[in-house]
Amino acid sequence: MAKPLDGIKVLELGQLIAGPFACKMLAEFGAEVIKIEPPETGDPLRKWRLLHNGTSVWWASQSRNKQSVTLNLHTPEGQEVIRKIIPTVDVLVENFRPGTLEKWGLGWEELKKINPKLIMLRVSGYGQTGPYKDLPGFGVVGEAMGGLRHLSGEPGRPPVRVGVSIGDSLSALHGVIGVLLALRNRETLNGSGQVIDVALYESVFNMMESMVAEYSVFNEIRQPAGSSLPGITPSNAYRCKDGKYALIAGNGDSIFKRLMTLIGREDLAQEERFAHNDGRSKEAAFIDGVIGDWAAQHSLEDVLTALNEQRIPAGRIYDIEDIVNDPHYKARDMLIEGQLEDGTPAILPGILPKLSETPGSVERAAPTLGQDTHAVLQSLGISETTQADWKAKGII
Structure with a gap:
């Protein structure tokens, strides 16, 4: 069945949550996603939360439909491979600290010369500009700076975490929106690529409803309210x-x-x-x-x-056991049969959004580390001998 993003090729340089979650969604709707991982260790998410046979079960949903290529981006050879791939892709997704790709000679100014139609999604804590751009920023920091952490919890008590990495996930969703808008622009307007600059704190801030207007008009600083919804009763x-x-x-x-x-x-x-x-x-x-x-x-x-x-x-108020046993979740295909990296059956989250004519799907399980390295490098004309040499040197 045809999918909306059939023919779109994405290079994922991100790790952990924000960039990879955006790529997960793109892959579910037809995009070919090549994920670059460090040799030996891979994406740190492989070791986050609960592990099954050494790999996180989170990995099974976050990386389904993707290809895994191991590549040491700190080496000249690894950087040159990226330059070889760039002409073949539509979208590059990265969530390194600003300046990291530039340090490797893979910044926007360099890459757009190789592929003027390239769309580059850059996710970072504070964005690519501004006085805080060089500070390290994780999703929890974005939640705090974006205003969400201040509102979470009971009045008069310390702020609490939402319970999931919502700052990263919101940034991923904003990133996907940006990619789709940029693809539309490239297709119908000027045919050129562009940079999508997504900041974690801004993605959270975009969810803060009327807080700015309330402060500017009434000098009102919204406070945590526990389980109630202030100003909307009951x-x-x-x-x-x-x-x-x-x-x-x-x-x-x-x-x-x-x-x-x-x-x-x-x-x-x-x-x-x-x-x-x-x-x-x-x-x-x-x-x-x-x-x-x-x-x-x-x-x-x-x-x-x-x-x-x-x-x-x-x-x-559902916990995960309620969700897994709920007939409505099942009827809406929000719980699907999948498998872990080693083939172990697992229930995984379904696919959103739901499109009536071109729905997303899972075509392949999350890859083992470097599962597609040989095939991808071979498609770039990199010989077996060179690959063997690079393997010995820890480049792939």
């Missing part, structure tokens, strides 16, 4: 009789009336001061207390059943 997690929590989002005007009627507070449903969100938000603590008192009298299942019957948005 929307919170409420403890049920069995100790489990129900997330209830009754913040639409008509939804709020149905919710109050359901819990036996028809009087509040008819209160003019609660008719719209701005009025409800002034007394959010009171409304949360009313809903909380009702939830505490019923089990989670009974709460959700009653809310669903009245078309009030609500849900349980």
Whole structure:
């Protein structure tokens, strides 16, 4: 079946999360992705989190559909191989610290001379310009500088981590958007390539909704609010009789009336001061207390059943066991059968976004380290003898 990115070739120089996650998505929709890894060690992600037979199970989803080529980019030979590949690719993805590729003679100015149509996605902590560009920056730092970490947690307590590497993943998504826009520009406008400069902190900052306007107009600094959603009422997690929590989002005007009627507070449903969100938000603590008192009298299942019957948005708080056993996840193909590097069966995340006519797919499992080195180098005209010599010297 044809895919949207069939014929697009991507060279991945990134490691860990942001750059490789962007390439994962491109590969799922047809792009040919050649991933460059350091000889011997490979991408550090191979050793992150839980390992199976020495390789992270994370690797199975992050690197599916990719080819693995080992290459020491610190050597002149390794750098020359990159120059040989560049004319054959559409997109280069890298997430090194700014200046690293330039130090190797592989910066944008050099590479665009080799391939003027090249699109270069550069993901870094602070971007390619500005006073902080040379500082090391991981996703957690981007989350902090972008404003997210300040908002995470309970009022008056230390900020907490979201729980996943959201700064990296958001940057990857912005990177994919940039690549698609640049491909569209190259195809329909001027035919040339360009650089996409994605900063981790900016990708997080782009999610911060109305915070800037609130500060500039009202001098308001939004604060952490735990499980509630300040200014949008009611929307919170409420403890049920069995100790489990129900997330209830009754913040639409008509939804709020149905919710109050359901819990036996028809009087509040008819209160003019609660008719719209701005009025409800002034007394959010009171409304949360009313809903909380009702939830505490019923089990989670009974709460959700009653809310669903009245078309009030609500849900349980899932852990991964809930997700894996949920019929809706399965029906939507969000849990697919895959395999680890050694062929061990594993359940892996499905593919997003969902396209009706040209959906993404998994065509091959994540590669072993250097699995495709010989084939790729051979396609570049690098002889068996040279490859053997490079192997002995640790270049590949």
